[in-house]
Amino acid sequence: MSANHSQAYLVTPKPPIVRDELAHIGAGLRFAQSPTNFLAQMRQEYGDTFLVDVFGYKLFCVFSAAGLKSLYAAAEDAASFGMATFDMLGFKTPLEIFMDADIDLFYELLVPDKVAAYVTDFAEVVAQVIAEWGDAGELNVFDAIRTLEQRVGFKVWMGEEATRDGVWQQFKTHFDVLSQENAFVSPQLTLETLTSGKAREKHAVAGIMALVAGIVARRESENDWPEDNFTFLYHRFRSDDAQVTLRKLTHNIINANQGFLSNLYAALSWSLINLKQHPQAQQRLEAELADTRARYGEHFLTAQEALDSMRFCEQLLMESVRLAQRSITLRKVMKEIQFDCGDALYTIQPGVYITTMLSVINTQTPELARFDPDHYQGRRIHPDLIAQGKETISTFGHGAHACPAQKFSHNMCKVLLAQLLENFDFDALDVAALPSSSQMGGVARAATDVVLPYRRKSRA
Numbered sequence: 162m163s164a165n166h167s168q169a170y171l172v173t174p175k176p177p178i179v180r181d182e183l184a185h186i187g188a189g190l191r192f193a194q195s196p197t198n199f200l201a202q203m204r205q206e207y208g209d210t211f212l213v214d215v216f217g218y219k220l221f222c223v224f225s226a227a228g229l230k231s232l233y234a235a236a237e238d239a240a241s242f243g244m245a246t247f248d249m250l251g252f253k254t255p256l257e258i259f260m261d262a263d264i265d266l267f268y269e270l271l272v273p274d275k276v277a278a279y280v281t282d283f284a285e286v287v288a289q290v291i292a293e294w295g296d297a298g299e300l301n302v303f304d305a306i307r308t309l310e311q312r313v314g315f316k317v318w319m320g321e322e323a324t325r326d327g328v329w330q331q332f333k334t335h336f337d338v339l340s341q342e343n344a345f346v347s348p349q350l351t352l353e354t355l356t357s358g359k360a361r362e363k364h365a366v367a368g369i370m371a372l373v374a375g376i377v378a379r380r381e382s383e384n385d386w387p388e389d390n391f392t393f394l395y396h397r398f399r400s401d402d403a404q405v406t407l408r409k410l411t412h413n414i415i416n417a418n419q420g421f422l423s424n425l426y427a428a429l430s431w432s433l434i435n436l437k438q439h440p441q442a443q444q445r446l447e448a449e450l451a452d453t454r455a456r457y458g459e460h461f462l463t464a465q466e467a468l469d470s471m472r473f474c475e476q477l478l479m480e481s482v483r484l485a486q487r488s489i490t491l492r493k494v495m496k497e498i499q500f501d502c503g504d505a506l507y508t509i510q511p512g513v514y515i516t517t518m519l520s521v522i523n524t525q526t527p528e529l530a531r532f533d534p535d536h537y538q539g540r541r542i543h544p545d546l547i548a549q550g551k552e553t554i555s556t557f558g559h560g561a562h563a564c565p566a567q568k569f570s571h572n573m574c575k576v577l578l579a580q581l582l583e584n585f586d587f588d589a590l591d592v593a594a595l596p597s598s599s600q601m602g603g604v605a606r607a608a609t610d611v612v613l614p615y616r617r618k619s620r621a
């Protein structure tokens with residue numbers, strides 16, 4: 162029986178099925194080279210709905226407006242975001258982290274009062290990090306913004322101890338080992354992870370746990386529990402067994418830091434790069450910053466109301482995310498479901514992944530392929546661009562699993578860009594920067610390093 166034939170019963174009526182190239186691998190190699198280009202090409206050949214085998218994973222791909230609507234509306238018990246995420250990240254992340262990590266925690270950590278309070282941490286850490294940059298030099302944008310954001314994260318999700326010199330570097334070393342970013346694009350690293358039984362990753366988790374234990378020990382011995390997320394998480398996971406407390410605290414701190422880093426640093430990097438690629442956008446942002454300062458005073462960066470008034474900065478971030486999104490949206494079918502793709506109602510069996518790729522849909526017309534912050538009004542996309550349905554474009558997702566950190570991310574962007582533009586002049590870019598096509602998952606880095614020469618502005 163051919164592999165194509167054996168797939169047919171998974172989805173009925175039979176959708177177009179992408180011809181397999183190799184047994185067990187399916188179309189995996191072409192997919193791994195460039196998920197975006199591969200799926201865009203398959204869409205041209207097979208239409209808006211098709212089934213493809215990628216390394217044994219059966220992906221039921223949907224790109225029509227009706228299919229996308231059904232994807233985001235699917236109930237968790239029938240088509241699960243949680244199980245799909247587990248399967249996708251479980252290659253690399255030690256399983257004990259998933260066992261302890263609690264998605265509801267993000268919603269507790271992102272309540273409006275906390276989100277408004279984090280901006281003080283953002284402003285402080287950004288100021289500290291950029292004060293360490295030289296007076297002139299070259300910024301390797303994605304690396305520099307990634308490290309900066311990690312340091313903000315150590316303050317926000319842990320506390321002051323984790324930001325101290327000598328300590329943050331240790332946290333960073335361990336977190337870099339756990340980073341999912343290279344897991345899909347580097348077969349070499351993935352192979353090492355698999356053959357070693359995640360040895361480096363487990364060592365990194367142990368390293369983070371030791372650092373967390375040090376902070377707990379200091380706070381306990383000095384009975385010094387500041388009002389921060391480390392204290393909040395410690396009390397949330399406290400149990401009679403100190404080892405269990407430490408384990409749950411550490412695993413949830415890891416999860417919070419990883420979720421925080423996954424899309425945001427690349428989105429911030431693109432927002433900065435797009436200012437340099439589109440000088441008018443920089444002029445508009447500078448005018449907005451001057452107005453906001455004039456209206457709300459010198460400390461506007463730590464006032465939520467002032468940040469909320471910065472609509473152009475929101476447009477810039479939304480447009481930057483839309484164009485650089487490389488997220489694959491996955492739902493694992495857990496029980497037989499009826500799934501409406503507009504042209505047909507499919508019955509899908511458990512084990513199939515319903516999928517779309519945001520990079521394929523987000524830029525699918527000439528107008529959408531163009532950078533223009535006025536495609537958005539604040540965070541709202543212009544209605545003409547989503548005439549077929551709001552799900553045909555996605556930045557922060559739709560439906561029950563839409564990103565709970567949208568406002569938080571906009572705050573971070575506003576605080577960061579305000580401080581960068583206030584303190585530095587950046588040169589224009591020599592060559593256009595484009596999102597990487599080999600990346601899958603999250604907002605992409607650029608295809609090649611983006612290096613921005615900069616000079617610190619002199620103070621009058």
Ligand code: HEM
Binds near residue numbers: 242
């Ligand atoms: C520009 C930055 C960000 C972008 C573009 C982004 C994008 C997304 C998207 C598209 C989804 C939906 C995934 C799906 O439907 O399969 C999502 C979900 C999620 N994001 Fe974000 N995200 C960003 C920042 C963050 C940050 C900073 C955090 C944490 C502090 C975060 C935490 C989450 C969580 C926990 C979910 C899952 C929600 C649920 O299932 O209920 N995101 N994000």
